[in-house]
Amino acid sequence: MNLQMMPIPKIEPGRPAVVLAPMDGVTDPAMRALLSELGGLTFCVSEFVRVSQTVPGVKVFRQTVPELATGGCTQAGLPVQVQLLGGDPDRVAAAALVAVRAGAQAVDLNFGCPAKTVNRHDGGATLLQHPDRLHAIVATVRAAVPAHVPVSAKLRLGWEDMNAIHVNAERAAAGGADWITVHARTKSQGYRPPAYWQPLGAVRARLGIPVVANGEIWTVEDLKRCRDVTGCAHFMLGRGAVADPTLAQAAAWELGVPGARSVAAVTKTPAWWLGLLERFAALSAAFGRPPRPIACRIKQWLHLADRAGGLSWFDAVKRIDGLTELLDRIRALAASPLTAVDEPAYPRSAAAPNGSTILLGLSPSSPARLRPQGKR
Numbered sequence: 001m002n003l004q005m006m007p008i009p010k011i012e013p014g015r016p017a018v019v020l021a022p023m024d025g026v027t028d029p030a031m032r033a034l035l036s037e038l039g040g041l042t043f044c045v046s047e048f049v050r051v052s053q054t055v056p057g058v059k060v061f062r063q064t065v066p067e068l069a070t071g072g073c074t075q076a077g078l079p080v081q082v083q084l085l086g087g088d089p090d091r092v093a094a095a096a097l098v099a100v101r102a103g104a105q106a107v108d109l110n111f112g113c114p115a116k117t118v119n120r121h122d123g124g125a126t127l128l129q130h131p132d133r134l135h136a137i138v139a140t141v142r143a144a145v146p147a148h149v150p151v152s153a154k155l156r157l158g159w160e161d162m163n164a165i166h167v168n169a170e171r172a173a174a175g176g177a178d179w180i181t182v183h184a185r186t187k188s189q190g191y192r193p194p195a196y197w198q199p200l201g202a203v204r205a206r207l208g209i210p211v212v213a214n215g216e217i218w219t220v221e222d223l224k225r226c227r228d229v230t231g232c233a234h235f236m237l238g239r240g241a242v243a244d245p246t247l248a249q250a251a252a253w254e255l256g257v258p259g260a261r262s263v264a265a266v267t268k269t270p271a272w273w274l275g276l277l278e279r280f281a282a283l284s285a286a287f288g289r290p291p292r293p294i295a296c297r298i299k300q301w302l303h304l305a306d307r308a309g310g311l312s313w314f315d316a317v318k319r320i321d322g323l324t325e326l327l328d329r330i331r332a333l334a335a336s337p338l339t340a341v342d343e344p345a346y347p348r349s350a351a352a353p354n355g356s357t358i359l360l361g362l363s364p365s366s367p368a369r370l371r372p373q374g375k376r
């Protein structure tokens with residue numbers, strides 16, 4: 001792989017984009033690898049790397065974001081932006097520099113995490129109550145990393161007050177953020193629907209840097225409504241992109257992202273899911289995850305997919321703990337004349353849809369550098 005030629009994670013005015021959201025414990029390296037093979041995404045954002053009392057070293061970044069060892073891209077060539085979470089401007093800036101030394105091509109700053117432990121320790125959404133500190137973090141990071149490395153900020157609408165987005169967005173832009181992503185809810189609103197997209201339109205119109213809209217986009221219809229309300233051309237998909245692995249492709253097609261392909265509507269039967277789940281299991285094993293936790297992740301995934309309904313067969317597998325047993329049960333369901341319809345989502349042969357076969361040679365005993373760090 002020619003590392004000089006690798007694309008970098010970047011939002012540009014006038015170029016629509018579909019970004020995979022950072023989701024700690026969900027969009028891990030295996031999920032990023034799989035979704036990037038399916039297509040539609042412009043880039044991914046990594047799960048956050050926490051910067052608390054000490055500055056994480058290169059090793060931490062390479063464990064958390066194994067893509068850094070391959071030019072900052074997944075094996076299918078999709079760029080991954082590294083996300084940092086912390087409240088001390090100098091330490092976060094020092095960490096950003098380490099991330100760049102480790103291979104990061106772009107840095108995102110997390111000002112949205114609602115977790116109590118994170119907020120108690122001065123990170124994530126708590127900074128939305130302190131626009132000047134938020135500004136100082138963005139500006140210090142911007143000044144520390146080379147000019148060609150994009151720096152972005154991911155915000156919520158506010159801590160409790162949705163109007164806080166106006167001042168926080170302005171402070172992030174003044175600090176030198178190349179773009180901001182806004183999860184259209186306050187910290188107090190947690191993840192409860194709806195998302196409040198309305199304020200994003202005014203922020204986008206005033207700001208002068210791109211605004212990436214995020215929150216409650218589960219279907220292309222949601223995306224269109226969000227676009228109508230906000231006027232945004234850039235979108236971040238979180239749970240929706242995982243619940244429906246075809247959503248990113250459909251969104252890219254709707255937005256006219258160059259190279260996007262149209263996707264047929266499908267009924268998501270066991271036969272449709274099976275190849276995807278097998279591939280995810282193989283990728284997770286290649287990244288060093290043991291079988292039981294892989295089975296947990298698969299059930300977590302199907303549970304999320306079932307949110308929209310239509311996965312009645314999930315009931316038949318949700319209490320199975322062993323990976324082999326779980327996949328065997330889904331294979332049996334896929335072979336059953338009662339449930340086996342539709343084209344498989346993923347070819348059950350050696351090649352990924354984009355022709356990439358690079359990761360297929362990996363096994364559970366693959367090199368340690370591909371292993372993600374244990375949970376933060």
Ligand SMILES: Cc1cc2nc3c(=O)[nH]c(=O)nc-3n(C[C@H](O)[C@H](O)[C@H](O)COP(=O)(O)O)c2cc1C
Nearest residue numbers: 021022023024047048110183215216217237238239
């Ligand atoms: C399980 C989970 C983990 C998350 N982890 C992160 C994270 O590490 N960094 C971050 O900025 N946002 C994180 N988020 C927030 C998402 O990036 C996104 O803003 C949110 O889920 C709303 O988008 P959605 O409605 O499309 O899912 C997380 C969300 C979930 C559900």
